[in-house]
Amino acid sequence: MCRWLAYSGSPILLEELLYKPVHSLIDQSQHSRMGVETTNGDGFGVGWYGLDEAPSLPGTRRSDEPVLFRGVGPAWGDQNLRELARSTSSGLFLAHIRASTGTPVQQSNCHPFRHGRWLWVHNGAIRDFSVLKRDLVMAVDPELYPFMAGSTDSEVMFFLALTFGxxxxxxxxxxxxAGFVEAVGRAHGVDEPLQMTVATTDGERLWGFRYSSIGQSRTLYVSTALSTLRQMYPDNPVFSELDDETRIVVSEPLGDLKGAWNPVPESSFGIVEAGDDTLGRFQPREP
Known part of the structure; x- marks a missing residue:
């Protein structure tokens, strides 16, 4: 499958999560501990929102449209990604390393996918996608269809979600x-067709989803609240530099710090936003 992370909080350099942690996303591209595959080398991508003003100035806001950088090679060997990560900061970004489930290794199939202000990353698969693909794609809003550039189930899921509001x-x-994918699956005799952990954002809020038709979804974790981590580790300088709104959602933890990572429950969604975050039950329904 794949690995991904989503960050929302104080602006930081991308390398702080992509490269520096002991089990960073780049390390996971070669040494995933919880994925279906150990190696995720079929492309990578990062999407981030810049700042209209310097982060220290009052009134700073994120730019309207996110920036994408994607490549078809393994993330661990891409020097351009390393250069970009050590010189680019953002307060909201998604990053993804890909292990193809059958569709070609090409840039248009690399996550994140973007439409307007929205970004989307996915780990999982639609079972027997080649059987279901025509019916799924035909349900995409005709006005959105021209913006689909790749051939993955992940992108089709994104454009179906856009179609459904x-x-x-x-x-x-x-x-x-999700309900539509399952309904199309049943119509074609494909049992338990959907496996997904998803992150999506509009540049202001971050949503995460964990669900599978079989009820045994891929792993997903969210970082512990910064206020709690400061109490647990008062001498850790990293926690003192980040504001209380900072959260990280990941396919698998970036390190082994006790109490820092919490599993997202099965069949649930989460919203990371200013103020209190939200955790709720995810229930597919037919449109």
Whole structure:
């Protein structure tokens, strides 16, 4: 499958999560401990929101459209990614390392996928996608269809969610996408077709989803609240530099610090936003 991470909080250099942790995303591209595959070398990508002003100035806001950098080679060997990561900072970004489930290794198939302000990353698969693909793609809004550039199930899921109202009702749109995939699967005799952990963002809020038709979803973790981590580790300088709104959502933990990572429950969604975050039950429904 794949590995991904989503970060929201104080602006940091991308390398702080992509390269520096003991089990960073780049380390996971070769040594995944919880994925289906140990190696995730079929491309990579990072999408981030820049800042319209210097982060220290009042009134700073994230730029409207996120920036993408994607490559088809293994993330661990891409020097351009390393250079970019040590010189680019953001307060909201998604990163992904890919292990193909059958579709070609090409840039348009690398995550994150982008449409307008929205970014989307996915780990998992639609079972027998080649059988279901036509019916799924034909349900995409005709006005959105021209923006689909790749051939993956992940991108089709994103554009179905957009079709079902991602902008207005994010949770409901992803639930309708999942319900539709399962309904199409049943119509074609494909049992338990959907396996997914997903992160999506509009540049202001971050949503995470963990669900599978079989009820045994891929791993997903969220970082412990910074206020709690400061109490647990008062001498850790990293925690003192980040604000209380900082959260990280990951396919697997970036390190082994006790109490720093919490498993996201089966069949659930989470919202990371200013103020209190939200955790709720994910329930697919047919659109």
């Amino acid at each position: 991602l902008h207005e009702d994010t949770i409901g749109a992803v639930e309708r996408m």
